[in-house]
Amino acid sequence: MTISVTKLTDAIGAEIGDVDLSNPLAADTVADIRQALLDHCVIFFRDQELSDDDLMRIGRYFGELQPLPPHRQFPGLYPEILVVEKKPEDVINFGWEWHSDTSHLPVPSLGSILYAIEVPKTGGDTMFANQYLAYDTLPDEMKEKLAGMKAVHANGRIHNTLKNNRIPEQGEEVESATYSDAWSTHPIVRTHPETGRKALYVNLTHTESIEGMSVAESQDLLHYLYEHSTQDAFTCRFKWRKGSVTFWDNRSCQHAALNDYPGEYRLMHRVQVKGTPPF
Ligand code: SIN
Numbered sequence: 501m502t503i504s505v506t507k508l509t510d511a512i513g514a515e516i517g518d519v520d521l522s523n524p525l526a527a528d529t530v531a532d533i534r535q536a537l538l539d540h541c542v543i544f545f546r547d548q549e550l551s552d553d554d555l556m557r558i559g560r561y562f563g564e565l566q567p568l569p570p571h572r573q574f575p576g577l578y579p580e581i582l583v584v585e586k587k588p589e590d591v592i593n594f595g596w597e598w599h600s601d602t603s604h605l606p607v608p609s610l611g612s613i614l615y616a617i618e619v620p621k622t623g624g625d626t627m628f629a630n631q632y633l634a635y636d637t638l639p640d641e642m643k644e645k646l647a648g649m650k651a652v653h654a655n656g657r658i659h660n661t662l663k664n665n666r667i668p669e670q671g672e673e674v675e676s677a678t679y680s681d682a683w684s685t686h687p688i689v690r691t692h693p694e695t696g697r698k699a700l701y702v703n704l705t706h707t708e709s710i711e712g713m714s715v716a717e718s719q720d721l722l723h724y725l726y727e728h729s730t731q732d733a734f735t736c737r738f739k740w741r742k743g744s745v746t747f748w749d750n751r752s753c754q755h756a757a758l759n760d761y762p763g764e765y766r767l768m769h770r771v772q773v774k775g776t777p778p779f
Contacts, residue, residue, distance in 0.1 A: 503517065503532050508738070522551075538694055542747070556578060584767070588763045593759040600701065600706070611773045615768060624761045629729060632752055650686060651702050690778040707722055
């Protein structure tokens with residue numbers, strides 16, 4: 501092993517030490533980091549000093565980068581850099597509810613790498629939940645029921661929230677499809693292409709309905725799965741410091757950014773590594 505790996509909780513997450521990400525990484529170090537990601541679903545690095553070029557170089561060790569769509573790009577920055585910013589006057593934060601990144605796309609993200617540039621004095625932690633455990637702990641009858649089922653994913657809930665500057669109540673999801681600009685249908689239980697393990701793949705932010713059912717008819721089963729999949733026993737909570745880096749696997753975990761720092765500033769830059777179609 502070229503790196504140190506220290507588990508954050510039994511369920512998910514590990515802190516990686518003995519690596520300076522601002523330097524080019526040797527192939528065996530990259531392989532060890534990839535293995536740690538596969539083993540722990542999300543990995544954390546501390547006290548790094550990275551430029552956007554570094555962030556993109558790190559992402560490219562793990563696959564092709566997924567540039568932002570033109571209307572989402574940030575002027576003056578590379579198309580691959582997503583700015584995650586909350587200003588003191590903002591009410592809503594980016595990624596406020598449990599989700600797996602870009603599950604509304606036909607080819608969703610493999611993983612995201614987020615680098616902390618400014619953090620609030622308190623709060624602003626990020627939660628992660630292990631979706632292998634979420635699947636493994638379902639009752640057998642539920643596993644049988646879900647086998648072969650697909651869900652429709654879209655971006656409507658996000659649009660709806662930003663438009664109204666408030667998070668919809670449960671049940672208001674029926675409205676969200678109206679605002680969607682991209683749709684995809686994915687298996688509710690996906691197989692991780694590298695580990696071969698099964699993971700639950702629905703999330704409150706993007707999943708609209710179960711294929712073949714209306715949005716309203718889908719809600720009972722989806723909300724059962726959302727609650728089951730994000731229970732405390734499957735999670736870890738990461739406390740950011742300036743210079744922290746997090747790399748999560750969108751194929752095996754969900755995440756949610758806590759919005760508990762009103763009046764404070766938080767700034768991060770993120771790159772997205774492109775995945776493969778879920779199966
Ligand atoms: C996200 O990428 O969903 C945001 C995570 C965070 O800001 O902690």
